[in-house]
Amino acid sequence: MSLLLHLILYLLLLTVVIGDILRPRFYSETCPDAESIVRREMKKAMIKEARSVASVMRFQFHDCFVNGCDASLLLDDTPNMIGEKLSLSNIDSLRSYEVVDDIKEALEKACPATVSCADIIIMASRDAVALTGGPDWEVTLGRKDSLTASQQDSDDVMPSPRANATYLIDLFKRFDLSVKDMVALSGSHSIGQGRCFSIMFRLYNQSGSGKPDPALEPDYKNKLNKLCPLGGDENVTGDLDATPLVFDNQYFKDLVSGRGFLNSDQTLYTTQETREYVKLFSEDQDEFFKAFEEGMVKMGDLQSGRDGEIRFNCRVANRRPIDVLLES
Numbered sequence: 240m241s242l243l244l245h246l247i248l249y250l251l252l253l254t255v256v257i258g259d260i261l262r263p264r265f266y267s268e269t270c271p272d273a274e275s276i277v278r279r280e281m282k283k284a285m286i287k288e289a290r291s292v293a294s295v296m297r298f299q300f301h302d303c304f305v306n307g308c309d310a311s312l313l314l315d316d317t318p319n320m321i322g323e324k325l326s327l328s329n330i331d332s333l334r335s336y337e338v339v340d341d342i343k344e345a346l347e348k349a350c351p352a353t354v355s356c357a358d359i360i361i362m363a364s365r366d367a368v369a370l371t372g373g374p375d376w377e378v379t380l381g382r383k384d385s386l387t388a389s390q391q392d393s394d395d396v397m398p399s400p401r402a403n404a405t406y407l408i409d410l411f412k413r414f415d416l417s418v419k420d421m422v423a424l425s426g427s428h429s430i431g432q433g434r435c436f437s438i439m440f441r442l443y444n445q446s447g448s449g450k451p452d453p454a455l456e457p458d459y460k461n462k463l464n465k466l467c468p469l470g471g472d473e474n475v476t477g478d479l480d481a482t483p484l485v486f487d488n489q490y491f492k493d494l495v496s497g498r499g500f501l502n503s504d505q506t507l508y509t510t511q512e513t514r515e516y517v518k519l520f521s522e523d524q525d526e527f528f529k530a531f532e533e534g535m536v537k538m539g540d541l542q543s544g545r546d547g548e549i550r551f552n553c554r555v556a557n558r559r560p561i562d563v564l565l566e567s
Contacts, residue, residue, distance in 0.1 A: 261539075265381040277346070278366045280342040280345055281342070283341075285370055288335075292335075293371075295364065295367050296364045296368060296431075297431070298333070301323070301393070303541045304414065305323060306543040308538075308539055308542065309382065309384060309547060310359070312324070312333075312393075313360075314554060314556060320388060328394075329393065329397070339359055340553060357383065359553070361380065368430075371486040376535070402503045404503075404506040404510035415537070416538065420537060421513070422517060427531075428479040429485070429486045429487055432477060433476060434473060434474055435467035435473045436474065440502075456498050459498040479500045479501070480500070481493055488524040491517050516530075
């Protein structure tokens, strides 16, 4: 009985609130090397596969927009729960979950049951940008990990590649993110790749016309036609901008020249309300970096207010004390 009580108390400690207010250097006393460990592991991942850091950076977007930044995205399915990995915007799209697993393993060795998976996503996303030439900023930490996840919640929020600028403006507004925030954060596509699946309609049937998107620059369209032919493998990937391994403002320069890979990207330039910011960022990389940093910090502040925990494994929710009682 004594052992059971100790176990219950231990689990209760893991599920208490770890901080209502996020703050910089949250782990300065409990895990002082946390941020350096995350960056070290991200460097290792980038050396192993350059594309992986771009994939990890997108976790912040796909996690924070769905019930706040709580690492619900990382939870594997269980017999009683279909998680977010199978949602329409994530399945066959998000990848490199193993990078977060490696980071978590390294942190657990250094500071057991201390650093949340939600905070790992925030730190790793920042590091993905910094390590590829983009801005480096101080992150606020102290998030909890979700106890559950929902495919439906993700489907209800995350946009498709067919989304246009107007839809994205409305979506970001729901999270108190401005038009400028939205355009700057779309610059996350400065690094990484996208699948042919995401652009087939642009190339061959834009808006049901049976024709390509007229906004596509002709030479770029021909390049994409060769990469993504009708009847071809739609899992083939193409670069999201002309410098996919470097975080810079080339993405916005490409939009100005009609070389945006995704429909949701190119409409940022063809839509009046967003065009001015595309032009600004295409001409001034420092302005883009500043706005991107501000947007990432604001997005990272999104919280659900739900109960949480510090997960031992980012893919699996810890058992709650009630589970132990029911099994005893």
